[in-house]
Amino acid sequence: MQVKREEDPLISDLLKNWLDFMEQRSVRPTSLGMYKSQISNYIEPLLGEIPAKKLAASVGKKFAVQLEKEEGLSPKTARDVVAKLYQAMRWGAEQGYDIPQLQKPIKRKNNTGPSRTLSVEEQRLVEKGLMQTSEALRNAILLALKAGLTVGELCALTYEDIDHEQGMIRIHRICQRTSGGLDYLECEARTVPFPQDLSYGGKGPHIGFYLLSPRRSPLEPRLCQFWLKRYLEEWELPEDITFSALRNTYIKNLMESGVDFIEVSRRSGNKNLNDLWQKFGQFYKSA
Numbered sequence: 599m600q601v602k603r604e605e606d607p608l609i610s611d612l613l614k615n616w617l618d619f620m621e622q623r624s625v626r627p628t629s630l631g632m633y634k635s636q637i638s639n640y641i642e643p644l645l646g647e648i649p650a651k652k653l654a655a656s657v658g659k660k661f662a663v664q665l666e667k668e669e670g671l672s673p674k675t676a677r678d679v680v681a682k683l684y685q686a687m688r689w690g691a692e693q694g695y696d697i698p699q700l701q702k703p704i705k706r707k708n709n710t711g712p713s714r715t716l717s718v719e720e721q722r723l724v725e726k727g728l729m730q731t732s733e734a735l736r737n738a739i740l741l742a743l744k745a746g747l748t749v750g751e752l753c754a755l756t757y758e759d760i761d762h763e764q765g766m767i768r769i770h771r772i773c774q775r776t777s778g779g780l781d782y783l784e785c786e787a788r789t790v791p792f793p794q795d796l797s798y799g800g801k802g803p804h805i806g807f808y809l810l811s812p813r814r815s816p817l818e819p820r821l822c823q824f825w826l827k828r829y830l831e832e833w834e835l836p837e838d839i840t841f842s843a844l845r846n847t848y849i850k851n852l853m854e855s856g857v858d859f860i861e862v863s864r865r866s867g868n869k870n871l872n873d874l875w876q877k878f879g880q881f882y883k884s885a
Contacts, residue, residue, distance in 0.1 A: 607695065609653065609683075610646035613637050615693075616686040636679045639774060639781050640665060645683070650690060650697040658684055666842070669774040670750030670819030674870070675785075713877045714843040715850045716743075720836070724844075725795075727833045733797050734809050734817060735825045742844035744793035746852075746866050749819045749841040750774055754782050757804040765792045769867070773818060780818050788867050849874075853881035 607615075617637070621630060644664070645653070658680045665676040690697050716724065721743070728736040741752040745767060753773035760767050770787035773780055809817045823841065830837055845866075852862045859871075859882065868874045875882075 607650050607690075608646060609648050609650050610642050612650045612690050612695065612697070613641065613646070613683075613686050616689050619689065633682055635783060636682050639783060640669065640671075640679045641683050650687070650695060653687070653698060667823075668820060670748055670753065670772070670822075670841070671774065672748055672750075672867075674868075675772070713846045714838060714840070716839065716843060716847040720839070721847065723833065723835055724839065727829070731829060732812070732825075734811065735822070735829060737797055738809055738817070738822050738841075739826065739829075739844060740793050740796050742841045743848055744795065745790045746845050746848035747790075748772070748845060749822050751785075752841075753809060753817045753819055753822060755808040756806060757808055760792060760804075760808065762792070762804075766790070767792050773816070775818055775820065780816060786867065786869075788864060790865050846877075849878050850881045853878050854883055856883050 617630070617634060620633065625633075645657075645661070661683070662673075662676040662680045665671045665679055666673060669676075671679070687697055724739065724743070728739060738749075738752055741747045741755070742749065747755070747767075747769060750772035751769050754771035755767070755769070759770070766789050768787060768789050770784060771782045772785050773782055775781075807816045809822075811817055811821065826839075826841065827837070829835075830839055849862060849866050849868075852865065853859075857865075859875075862878075863869060863871055863874055866874070
C-alpha cells in the first residue's frame with residue numbers, strides 16, 4: 599500500500615494513517631473498533647499534538663504508568679494501549695517516517711517486587727474511619743477492598759449493574775478522563791458478590807451512577823485518588839495504600855480463604871493464570 603507521508607507528522611496524524619492502513623488490511627471490525635477507541639480515549643488526548651519525531655524512546659514506559667495512576671486502567675489494559683502506540687510507531691518507521699522506535703511496554707514480573715497488599719491490621723485501620731467519611735469515598739474504598747474493582751471500574755458502576763436481590767455486581771465498564779470529559783469503555787464482563795458493608799443509597803431512586811460527588815456528578819478516578827490520599831493523611835495511614843493495593847488485598851484475601859483458584863481468576867478479571875499465581879500464589883490455601 600502506498601502511503602502519502604507528511605514530512606513532520608503529529609502523533610495524531612501518524613495514528614490516523616496507521617488506522618487507515620489497518621482497515622485496508624481487513625482487520626476484524628471488533629478489533630479495529632477497539633484500536634480506535636483506545637487511540638481516541640487515551641493516546642490522542644495525551645500525546646496527539648506532539649510531533650512524532652520528538653517523542654522520546656522511553657515514553658512507552660512512562661505512558662503506561664500514567665494510564666494506571668491517572669486514568670485508573672489496569673496494568674494489562676495500560677500495556678495494551680501503549681502497544682497500539684508502539685505498533686503505529688513501528689509501522690511509521692517502516693514507511694520511512696523520521697521517528698524514534700519506542701521501548702516496548704514492559705510486562706511486570708516478580709523482579710519488580712511483590713504486589714502491595716494490606717496486612718490484617720492495615721485493613722482494620724482503613725475500615726475503622728470509614729463511617730466518619732463521605733458515603734461516596736466509603737463505598738469506593740469498599741468496592742476495591744471487598745469486591746476487587748479497579749478505580750476506573752468503580753467510577754463506571756451504575757445502580758443498574760447491581761442485582762440487590764441476588765447480591766451480585768456486574769462489572770463491565772471502565773471510566774477514564776479524555777479531552778472531552780469522562781468516557782466509559784466497555785470491558786470484559788464479570789460478576790462479584792455485593793459486599794455486605796456497602797451502602798445502597800438509602801431510599802432511592804436507585805438509577806444512574808452508583809458513586810457521585812457532593813455536586814451529584816459522576817466520580818472520576820483522579821478525584822477518588824485525591825480523596826483516598828486525604829483520608830490516609832487524616833488517619834495517619836501509609837501513603838502507599840492505593841486503590842490498586844486495596845484491590846490486591848481483595849485477591850489476597852480470596853486466596854487465603856481457600857476460594858478455588860479459577861474462581862479467584864474469574865472474580866478478579868485476571869485471565870492470565872500464570873501472572874495471577876506469580877503475584878498471589880504465596881497466599882493460596884487449598885480448601
